[in-house]
Ligand SMILES: NC(=O)c1ccc[n+]([C@@H]2O[C@H](COP(=O)([O-])OP(=O)(O)OC[C@H]3O[C@@H](n4cnc5c(N)ncnc54)[C@H](O)[C@@H]3O)[C@@H](O)[C@H]2O)c1
């Protein structure tokens with residue numbers, strides 16, 4: 595089995611996590627490669643116990659891998675998705691962060707859950723992504739910035755004034771939101787930013803997106819669930835010349851009045867799901883649905 599390992603940060607608890615992961619590797623003897631920046635950190639801190647591994651630097655070098663193990667929080671998982679892209683490599687997250695909604699393996703469960711990967715005792719949960727297109731995109735040097743696992747968001751820039759977001763679905767006018775911004779969320783992203791703005795939680799396998807306004811002053815505007823084969827067009831007008839567009843954690847400035855075309859990508863990201871860490875378990879544990887004392 596060929597395993598890629600990705601992480602962004604070094605913290606005090608990294609050593610303990612790496613020790614546990616390496617112990618599982620020792621038992622199952624996979625071929626391992628580590629993302630080069632993370633590898634440098636791990637070797638500098640002497641966390642690999644003198645072992646050497648091949649490195650990878652980007653998406654193109656991940657051909658032939660069977661799994662990407664991501665060590666970090668949800669932000670690191672979102673970044674890891676930019677390495678996997680359309681390669682169909684299952685992605686599993688070891689939560690070194692705070693919430694870890696997408697990174698479902700807790701530190702204390704590494705020895706128990708990671709072996710299940712090698713014993714083929716896991717499922718994959720295919721996740722729909724959103725793509726962004728606009729005239730002039732090819733001139734933008736950041737080619738990472740054209741898809742999102744969580745959401746595409748437009749928001750105001752350099753102003754406290756609201757922006758107006760003209761929204762069309764499959765070419766037909768829906769609404770002009772007068773708001774701080776607008777979120778187009780995937781089912782995966784429905785538990786992230788969209789949820790904070792009053793959006794519904796979508797089950798991961800649902801074929802839908804959510805359009806959630808951020809603090810709309812049209813008080814009747816509510817989050818809307820749409821079929822995921824819809825092509826969404828947004829056009830922002832503002833007192834400023836630019837507004838922001840974000841795809842998950844990544845953000846760019848965009849000239850106002852630029853038509854933004856958003857639709858489902860032609861590929862999915864396969865998140866690993868273990869029998870005892872299903873989406874509904876994560877909902878209860880991470881969003882604390884089970885914490886109401888009356889339950
Ligand atoms: N007000 C908000 O709730 C808000 C604002 C901005 C961004 N976000 C979310 O943060 C994401 C980017 O992450 P970051 O690490 O760069 O920002 P960050 O450091 O501000 O972390 C955002 C928080 O959102 C959680 N999160 C991310 N994706 C999630 C998901 N699919 N389900 C449940 N929780 C999730 C993370 O665990 C983290 O605690 C965005 O894609 C967006 O969903 C949320």
Ligand SMILES: Nc1ncnc2c1ncn2[C@@H]1O[C@H](COP(=O)(O)OP(=O)(O)OP(=O)(O)O)[C@@H](O)[C@H]1O
Nearest residue numbers: 601603605608666667668669670690691692693694
């Ligand atoms: N490899 C790692 N080793 C130890 N700690 C880590 C590692 N990666 C991330 N962390 C911890 O997790 C924090 C958050 O990580 P990350 O940005 O990936 O997630 P996040 O989006 O903030 O979400 P979450 O709420 O799940 O932590 C980091 O600041 C750090 O404290």
